[in-house]
Amino acid sequence: MKRLYAWLPTTVDRRVRVLAWASLVVQIVLIGTGGAVRLTGSGLGCPTWPQCTDGSFVSTPEMGVHGIIEFTNRLLTFVVVLVSIAVFVAVLRIRRQRRDLFVLTLLQGLSIPLQAVIGGITVLTGLNPYIVGLHFVVSIGLIVVTAMLVYRVHYGVRSTASGAALPLAVPGWYLSVSRLAAVFVGLAVTLGILTTGSGPHAGDAATPRNGLNTDVMEHLHSYPAYVLFALTVLLVVVALVRGLPRRWPLTLLVIEGLQIAVGLTQSRLGLPPALVIVHMVLAGCLVAAMTATLLAERRSEPAPLLAREPLAVS
Helix, strand or coil: CHHHHHHCCCCCCHHHHHHHHHHHHHHHHHHHHHHHHHHCCCCCCCCCCCCCECCECCCCHHHHHHHHHHHHHHHHHHHHHHHHHHHHHHCHHHCCCCHHHHHHHHHHHHHHHHHHHHHHHHHHCCCCHHHHHHHHHHHHHHHHHHHHHHHHHHHCECECCCCCECCECCCHHHHHHHHHHHHHHHHHHHHHHHHHHHCHHHCCCCCCCCCCCHHHHHHHHHHHHHHHHHHHHHHHHHHHHHCCCCHHHHHHHHHHHHHHHHHHHHHHCCCCHHHHHHHHHHHHHHHHHHHHHHHCCECCECCCCCCCCCCCCC
16 A cells, blocks of 8 residues: 555656546547437437346347447446546645645546436436436536646646635636637537437437427527637637737637538538537537636646655555
């Protein structure tokens, strides 16, 4: 135990950064595999929970491809668990100096039983579209948490030792525009969830829909996306002209452009499942980029290093 504790990082080193990135990546991948489950009508490929079928935790040949897809998605959950535990343990020795990292990794770990409960309710309610949507909302929240984790392991703390926030790196009105853009990100994602729950990709023919008009929802989903794009163009132009932090607004703009292009293409091609999955994954990337954009608008400074401490661990 002493050796293990001595091996843990005493500062934010490469191990912490790699695990932070892994935590973000697995959350985005999980959105993609969850989308594959829904788009292939495999939501009940494993008809029971927590077992895949009565008497078996794994899919059986009789369950066919739908069982394989749903079981693969469930299996990825174990990868998420392992990564969450690893990154939490990695910041244990620096929990006092980097309380922000400790809290973020703790939130990520606590989300696992929450997601498991929602997943079980999803199966038990026969894929109720609102419960499925809640599952996606929690995943989006976890992308915010893990994106914050990645940003902070790279750029340090955003407050002084006394807890006071560091100065803004941008004008106050610019931060307000960014926060407004974040609101439209939330609107676009929420309306996208409702649109999917009303349309052909909510599951197979027996899966319940939310009863909303799909054509109307597609239009409503597009409006905040276009407003978001306009706001982001403004952020990028001002950043370039005034020498403000530009990396993340530019990244955000590129993702939005891809998202709009994929959205228009999938609409004109009759919503091919592969493009819908890409659209969902890009939504996760969009949320991560928006999170980093907001974080970059306040100055950061390196966190203090952890002094070597005696190993009082048995």
